[in-house]
Amino acid sequence: xxxxxxxxxxxxxxxxxxxxxxxxxxxxxxxxxxxxxxxxxxxxxxxxxxxxxxxxxxxxxxxxxxxxxxxxxxxxxxxxxxxxxxxxxxxxxxxxxxxxxxxxxxx
Amino acid sequence: xxxxxxxxxxxxxxxxxxxxxxxxxxxxxxxxxxxxxxxxxxxxxxxxxxxxxxxxxxxxxxxxxxxxxxxxxxxxx
Numbered sequence: 734x735x736x737x738x739x740x741x742x743x744x745x746x747x748x749x750x751x752x753x754x755x756x757x758x759x760x761x762x763x764x765x766x767x768x769x770x771x772x773x774x775x776x777x778x779x780x781x782x783x784x785x786x787x788x789x790x791x792x793x794x795x796x797x798x799x800x801x802x803x804x805x806x807x808x809x810x811x812x813x814x815x816x817x818x819x820x821x822x823x824x825x826x827x828x829x830x831x832x833x834x835x836x837x838x839x840x
Numbered sequence: 841x842x843x844x845x846x847x848x849x850x851x852x853x854x855x856x857x858x859x860x861x862x863x864x865x866x867x868x869x870x871x872x873x874x875x876x877x878x879x880x881x882x883x884x885x886x887x888x889x890x891x892x893x894x895x896x897x898x899x900x901x902x903x904x905x906x907x908x909x910x911x912x913x914x915x916x917x
Contacts, residue, residue: 802894802901803908815890818911822886 737794745808749836750780753795754805758782768817769805772824778833810836841869842905854896855880859916870907877914889913 745751752769756762758781761770766782773780785792785804795806799813807814809832814820823829842850848860851874859877874893881889893911900906 800891802898813887815887819886819890822890822912826886828886 735794737790738798741791741794741798744781744783745811748781748808749810750778750833751808752780752782752805753785753791753807754782755784755786756782757784762786763804765803765816766805769807769820772817772820776829776833778837809833842900843869844872847872847874847900847906850900851876851893851896855892865908865910868907870905872906872908873910873912875912875914877916879916881913881915886913 750773752766752773754761754763754766754769756766758770761767761782770780770782783791785795792804795804796802799806801813801815803816805816807816807820814823820829823832844862844864847862851858851860855876855878857878857880861875863873865871865873876889876893880892884892890911890913893913894901894909897906897909901909
């Protein structure tokens, strides 16, 4: 297990919602990252954005760990949920709200 | 760059009964919105469905024919 994977694992453990994307929460650099931030802003739960734009090593490690080629990559409560393509579909099926409630312990 | 009929074929090669419609999002023929309807999605959660479709596009993503794909999945009504 490389150091970068350890770093990712601890980030995921420390943040109930974490978005690996391009740019930062205050200065996102990619439309999909913006979309993902807006998605979680609706729910009002705290979330973290990790900027992978200049960090190829982290991007590679993440792609290996998730077998998912693109950014952004979202983890909720330690589990991988892809990006807003997946989250939007889950939302229409009413699967996101209970997931977040469970993650933040107010189910 | 990939033509939409070829893109649809890529999906149907692995999901034979898939009803696929794809839209070129930027006009550059490498960023698509792909809507896939298949009975093979029955009982699969959203992540599993998307991984199935991504699996069809892996090679095309690797060699650059497809730069980005926004995937929507559904089961037959």
